[in-house]
Amino acid sequence: MLILTCPNCGIACDETELTPGGVAHLERSGPGASDAEFEDYLFMRSNPKGVHFERWRHSSGCGKWFHAARDTATMQVFATYSAQVTGPTAEVLTAIRAKYPDYTLPEGLKEARP
Amino acid sequence: MRRYSAFAIAKEALRHNTGWQKAWRSPAPRKKYDVVIVGAGGHGLATAYHLGKNHGITNVAVVEKGWLGGGNTGRNTTIIRSNYLQDPSAAIYEKARSLYETMSQDLNYNVMFSPRGVIMLAQTHHEVRGYQRTAHANALQGVDTRWISPAEVKKLVPIINLDGPRYPVLGGLWQARGGTARHDAVAWGYARACSAMGMDIIQQCEVTGIDSAEGKVTGVQTTKGQIACDKLAMVVAGNSGLLAEMAGFRLPLETVPLQALVSEPIKPCMDVVVMANTVHGYMSQSDKGEMVIGGGTDGHNGYTQRGSFHHVEETVRALVETFPMISRLKMLRQWGGNVDVTGDRSPILSKTPLGNCFINCGWGTGGFKAIPGSGWAMAELVAKGEPGPLTAEFGLNRFREGRFIDESVAAGVAH
Ligand SMILES: Cc1cc2nc3c(=O)[nH]c(=O)nc-3n(C[C@H](O)[C@H](O)[C@H](O)COP(=O)(O)OP(=O)(O)OC[C@H]3O[C@@H](n4cnc5c(N)ncnc54)[C@H](O)[C@@H]3O)c2cc1C
Ligand SMILES: [Zn+2]
Numbered sequence: 001m002l003i004l005t006c007p008n009c010g011i012a013c014d015e016t017e018l019t020p021g022g023v024a025h026l027e028r029s030g031p032g033a034s035d036a037e038f039e040d041y042l043f044m045r046s047n048p049k050g051v052h053f054e055r056w057r058h059s060s061g062c063g064k065w066f067h068a069a070r071d072t073a074t075m076q077v078f079a080t081y082s083a084q085v086t087g088p089t090a091e092v093l094t095a096i097r098a099k100y101p102d103y104t105l106p107e108g109l110k111e112a113r114p
Numbered sequence: 115m116r117r118y119s120a121f122a123i124a125k126e127a128l129r130h131n132t133g134w135q136k137a138w139r140s141p142a143p144r145k146k147y148d149v150v151i152v153g154a155g156g157h158g159l160a161t162a163y164h165l166g167k168n169h170g171i172t173n174v175a176v177v178e179k180g181w182l183g184g185g186n187t188g189r190n191t192t193i194i195r196s197n198y199l200q201d202p203s204a205a206i207y208e209k210a211r212s213l214y215e216t217m218s219q220d221l222n223y224n225v226m227f228s229p230r231g232v233i234m235l236a237q238t239h240h241e242v243r244g245y246q247r248t249a250h251a252n253a254l255q256g257v258d259t260r261w262i263s264p265a266e267v268k269k270l271v272p273i274i275n276l277d278g279p280r281y282p283v284l285g286g287l288w289q290a291r292g293g294t295a296r297h298d299a300v301a302w303g304y305a306r307a308c309s310a311m312g313m314d315i316i317q318q319c320e321v322t323g324i325d326s327a328e329g330k331v332t333g334v335q336t337t338k339g340q341i342a343c344d345k346l347a348m349v350v351a352g353n354s355g356l357l358a359e360m361a362g363f364r365l366p367l368e369t370v371p372l373q374a375l376v377s378e379p380i381k382p383c384m385d386v387v388v389m390a391n392t393v394h395g396y397m398s399q400s401d402k403g404e405m406v407i408g409g410g411t412d413g414h415n416g417y418t419q420r421g422s423f424h425h426v427e428e429t430v431r432a433l434v435e436t437f438p439m440i441s442r443l444k445m446l447r448q449w450g451g452n453v454d455v456t457g458d459r460s461p462i463l464s465k466t467p468l469g470n471c472f473i474n475c476g477w478g479t480g481g482f483k484a485i486p487g488s489g490w491a492m493a494e495l496v497a498k499g500e501p502g503p504l505t506a507e508f509g510l511n512r513f514r515e516g517r518f519i520d521e522s523v524a525a526g527v528a529h
Contacts, residue, residue: 001422001424002422015422016424019413020413020414023415036514038514039366039513040364042457043456043513044366044513045355045364045365045366045367045368046355046359047355047364047365047367047368047415048355049353049355049356049369049417052415054414054415070414072369072415072416072417072418073417073418075416075418
């Protein structure tokens with residue numbers, strides 16, 4: 001069973017307590033965006049085998065959203081972190097690089113500003 | 115290729131089975147092919163078969179990183195049906211279903227197609243309306259399905275409990291011509307027929323890079339060296355995102371685990387396939403007597419080929435209520451595959467941003483039933499370089515243009 005620690009309430013939750021919310025840090029396209037930008041935002045996914053940034057909601061607990069960095073091939077959880085950031089934080093990247101020293105963020109994704 | 119027949123079995127019995135040949139050759143890759151197909155699952159092999167049979171293109175290699183049929187093709191619960199809602203889906207799935215009827219004869223290989231009938235149970239009023247609508251759509255599409263009452267469901271499936279407190283059976287969508295087939299045999303039968311046409315099936319050979327020049331594909335890098343090709347077809351299901359990345363584009367799909375399980379074998383008790391989409395459970399009985407059970411996908415991305423335990427629990431809980439007699443069955447095996455799920459739950463058979471490179475993916479939780487039709491249609495796309503009538507609607511551009519083939523409204527799960 002996948003266990004993620006909710007950074008909002010500190011509880012280590014079984015997957016059954018959580019609702020997955022899909023890939024994290026998508027940049028929303030607004031009015032005036034082109035069809036291609038909307039297609040990108042709505043449908044195109046990097047779908048990596050390895051490090052993946054995701055949104056989760058502690059739905060059967062505190063009810064709040066948070067982020068997780070997880071490995072889709074090994075199920076390793078690198079970190080969970082606040083929902084209030086637009087990219088993974090420096091600590092999250094450090095945790096990922098402890099396993100994959102050469103890891104770089106995929107195109108279009110930026111580290112959270114401190 | 116030596117033909118399989120009752121006569122051949124009798125002859126071999128007399129000489130202690132010393133005369134059988136290998137079903138397919140296992141050659142080393144040549145330097146160049148007209149067409150390289152990545153992925154020796156059902157869809158890749160069927161594409162190769164129809165390239166040869168329908169279009170006379172036999173200078174073909176099918177490159178497989180593991181063993182042929184070892185991906186989702188060898189891991190699925192083998193439900194075959196064509197009662198989809200949207201016209202483009204009904205067309206390609208019905209083409210496939212009808213090709214399954216003659217596949218054993220066409221391939222000279224017993225794929226054990228068993229058109230035993232498929233019921234999709236309606237267990238909410240929403241589903242009742244949905245399936246009645248599908249039955250009407252199917253009538254217009256020429257797909258033979260029928261809405262049936264709870265009493266008719268009970269007659270077809272005596273072991274069912276119609277009045278479960280949470281999941282009462284309110285009727286069902288019945289496709290008498292649907293059923294199951296032996297999944298491995300489908301892959302093996304195609305592999306044997308392709309090999310006999312002179313095609314090379316190269317197993318234990320992973321594609322690690324894609325070569326291109328001037329916007330066109332020129333070949334693939336593999337663990338067995340470089341292989342040049344004029345045309346490339348990517349048919350790798352859950353790994354499609356990785357292949358697309360090698361070719362420099364992205365896809366509108368994500369990879370999630372989907373799992374299945376089988377029970378210990380018991381005496382014959384259910385001779386149709388029953389699907390219960392509200393509760394994400396479906397069940398059929400194999401020829402060996404095992405109850406074959408499938409469930410829902412994980413809610414998060416994954417390449418583990420395993421799946422989360424609580425999904426098994428949810429599926430089994432609902433099925434036990436619907437079929438009380440299975441409550442004491444022991445489960446023998448559980449496994450998972452990585453399925454490629456698109457935004458509209460429909461597949462992609464398309465040209466790609468890279469010239470001469472074609473993709474067939476997005477069959478998600480329900481592509482076994484489509485294998486022969488998909489191979490037929492994909493071969494046409496690869497041979498002619500342009501989509502034909504069966505593939506025209508399934509292009510990648512539909513996501514940009516908003517022309518979805520929305521099957522998620524028709525069925526929460528689509529196995
Ligand atoms: C548990 C489960 C139950 C299912 N139940 C049903 C059902 O009842 N009915 C139904 O219709 N469908 C069902 N499906 C879906 C069905 O199994 C798939 O849609 C179908 O088998 C896909 O076939 P494919 O040939 O596209 O992919 P696969 O069979 O997965 O073949 C792709 C092949 O590509 C190879 N490959 C990947 N990457 C590379 C690379 N880089 N180089 C070389 N080779 C590579 C893989 O090893 C694999 O063998 C189910 C799936 C699962 C997992
Ligand atoms: Zn919480």
